[in-house]
Amino acid sequence: MDTPIRTATITALMGVVTLGLLAGGAHRAEADIIKGPHLQALRTDGITVVWQQENAGPGTVTINGTVYNSPSSQTLHEVTITGLVADTTYSYTVDSDGITDSGTFTTAQSDPLACFEFLAVGDNRSIHEDHTTVVTTLLAETNARFLMNTGDMISAGEVAADWQFFFDIEYPLIKDMPWYPTIGNHESDDDALPVYYTDFLAPPTDTSGTENYYSFVYANSAFLVLDGHVDVVPVVGGFSADQMSWLNAELTQYSGDPAVQHIFVFTHEPPYSSKDGRTGNYNLRELLREASDIFAVHGVDAVITGHDHYMERGESPAGIRYYIMGGGGAPLYPNESEGDLGSKPATWEGLFTDAHTVHYAQSIHGYLRVTVCNGQVDAEVIGITDITNPSGPTVTVVDTTSWNTGNITPPGPDAGVTDAGVADGSTSQPDGAVSDDAAVSPDGTTPQTDGSTPGADASTPPAATDGGCGCRQTGGDAPGLVFGLGLMLLGWIRRRRSRQR
Numbered sequence: 001m002d003t004p005i006r007t008a009t010i011t012a013l014m015g016v017v018t019l020g021l022l023a024g025g026a027h028r029a030e031a032d033i034i035k036g037p038h039l040q041a042l043r044t045d046g047i048t049v050v051w052q053q054e055n056a057g058p059g060t061v062t063i064n065g066t067v068y069n070s071p072s073s074q075t076l077h078e079v080t081i082t083g084l085v086a087d088t089t090y091s092y093t094v095d096s097d098g099i100t101d102s103g104t105f106t107t108a109q110s111d112p113l114a115c116f117e118f119l120a121v122g123d124n125r126s127i128h129e130d131h132t133t134v135v136t137t138l139l140a141e142t143n144a145r146f147l148m149n150t151g152d153m154i155s156a157g158e159v160a161a162d163w164q165f166f167f168d169i170e171y172p173l174i175k176d177m178p179w180y181p182t183i184g185n186h187e188s189d190d191d192a193l194p195v196y197y198t199d200f201l202a203p204p205t206d207t208s209g210t211e212n213y214y215s216f217v218y219a220n221s222a223f224l225v226l227d228g229h230v231d232v233v234p235v236v237g238g239f240s241a242d243q244m245s246w247l248n249a250e251l252t253q254y255s256g257d258p259a260v261q262h263i264f265v266f267t268h269e270p271p272y273s274s275k276d277g278r279t280g281n282y283n284l285r286e287l288l289r290e291a292s293d294i295f296a297v298h299g300v301d302a303v304i305t306g307h308d309h310y311m312e313r314g315e316s317p318a319g320i321r322y323y324i325m326g327g328g329g330a331p332l333y334p335n336e337s338e339g340d341l342g343s344k345p346a347t348w349e350g351l352f353t354d355a356h357t358v359h360y361a362q363s364i365h366g367y368l369r370v371t372v373c374n375g376q377v378d379a380e381v382i383g384i385t386d387i388t389n390p391s392g393p394t395v396t397v398v399d400t401t402s403w404n405t406g407n408i409t410p411p412g413p414d415a416g417v418t419d420a421g422v423a424d425g426s427t428s429q430p431d432g433a434v435s436d437d438a439a440v441s442p443d444g445t446t447p448q449t450d451g452s453t454p455g456a457d458a459s460t461p462p463a464a465t466d467g468g469c470g471c472r473q474t475g476g477d478a479p480g481l482v483f484g485l486g487l488m489l490l491g492w493i494r495r496r497r498s499r500q501r
C-alpha cells in the first residue's frame with residue numbers, strides 16, 4: 001500500500017515558491033551568474049564548484065575566509081576546492097567579477113562504515129513545469145548526501161537554451177547538493193558529445209581520464225557511471241573497447257576490495273523495460289543484458305537507469321536488480337507491466353532475448369532514495385502523483401526493497417555489528433550501530449547528530465556548520481530558498497514567453 005509522505009512539506013515548499021514570486025526575487029535577475037553555482041565531484045577533502053557568468057571575467061570561491069581563484073577569466077569557471085575536513089558542512093560564496101552567490105555543502109564521509117543516503121533521478125527534459133515540481137520535491141530530501149542523474153537532462157545537448165532551462169530549474173537544488181551526471185541519448189548528438197556537457201559539468205575523472213564515464217567511491221560503496229551514447233562503437237552501438245576495458249578493471253578492483261561493500265552502476269538505457277515496442281538502442285540493451293551477467297559475477301548491487309519515462313524495478317536472470325527512474329519531468333510513457341508483474345518470458349514484447357522479472361512498474365514521476373548502512377541497503381522508489389496540483393503533488397513511497405551483502409565488524413572494543421546476511425526483500429535493519437552517525441531510523445532517514453568532526457587544524461578552513469549527519473542544512477536558509485525558487489520560476493516563465501514569441 002502506498003504510504004503518504006511529506007505531502008505537507010512539499011505543499012509548504014510550493015507555498016515558498018509562491019512567496020518568492022510575490023517577493024519579486026530579484027537577486028538572480030540582476031546577477032551575471034547565468035548557470036549555477038552548482039556542485040560536482042564531491043570528495044572527503046573538497047568539491048568542485050562550477051558556474052557560468054554572462055561576461056568573461058575573474059571568479060573566486062570563498063570558504064570561511066580562504067579564497068580559491070578560478071583558473072579561468074572567461075565565462076566558464078570550475079574551481080576545485082581542497083584541504084577541507086571530511087564529513088563537515090561548509091558555506092561557500094562565489095564571486096563572479098563582483099556579483100556574488102552562495103551555497104552550502106557537506107564533504108564526503110571518510111569512515112568506510114559511515115551510513116549515508118543518495119538519490120537517483122533521470123529524464124528531466126521537455127516538460128519544465130513537471131521538472132520544477134520534481135526538483136521542489138527533491139528539496140525536501142535533506143538527508144541525502146548527493147544526487148545521481150541518469151541522463152536526458154535536456155532535450156537537445158547541442159542547444160544552449162535547453163541547458164539554460166535545466167540549470168534555471170535545478171539551481172535551488174544543486175547549489176547545495178552535489179550531483180553526478182550520466183550521458184543520455186538527448187545529451188549526445190549523433191554519437192558526439194556537444195561541448196556544453198563538458199563545459200557545464202565536471203564529474204570526477206580520476207579513474208577513467210574522461211568525463212563521459214567515470215567512477216568514485218563514497219564511504220563503503222563504489223559508483224560506476226557508464227556512457228552508452230558517445231563513447232560507443234560506431235554503427236553497432238554499445239560500449240567502446242576502452243570503456244569495456246575500464247569497466248572490467250573497475251569491477252575487478254572494487255569487487256576485490258574488502259572496504260567496498262556495494263557497487264552501484266548507472267547508465268541511461270535500462271537492460272530490460274516494460275514499454276511495448278520500446279527498443280531504444282537495441283545493441284546497447286543487448287550488451288547491457290550480457291553485462292548483467294558480468295555485474296552478477298562481480299556482485300553489483302543494482303543497475304540504476306532512466307530513458308523510459310516511468311518507474312520500474314526488475315531483476316535479470318542472473319539476479320541483478322535494475323531500476324528505471326525515468327520520472328524526472330519528461331512526458332510519461334505507459335508501462336505494460338502495471339498490474340502484470342512477475343516473470344516475463346524470453347519472448348515478452350518481442351524485444352528481449354532472455355527472461356526477466358518485473359517486481360514493480362508504474363507510469364508516474366519520481367526518483368529513487370537509497371540508504372546504505374554497512375552491508376545493508378534500503379532502496380525506496382518515491383512516487384510523485386497529482387503533479388500539476390497547485391497546492392503541491394502527492395509524494396509517496398511506492399516500492400521498498402532491502403538487501404544485505406554482509407556486515408563488516410568495525411574495529412574497536414565496542415564493535416557490535418554481526419554478519420546479518422539479511423535476504424533480499426527483507427526490510428530488517430542491521431542489529432548494531434556501525435559508526436557515530438550510523439543510526440538509521442525506521443523510516444529510512446538518518447537522524448541529525450551534533451558530533452564534531454575530528455582532524456581539523458589551523459591550516460584547514462573552519463567549518464561553517466557541523467555536518468555530522470550529512471544532512472543539508474536547509475532550516476536556516478529559508479530566505480535563500482524563497483528567492484531561489486521564486487527566481488527559478490520567474491526565469492522559466494520569462495524564457496517560456498520569449499520562446500512562445
Ligand SMILES: [Fe+2]
Nearest residue numbers: 152184185307
Ligand atoms: Fe533517453
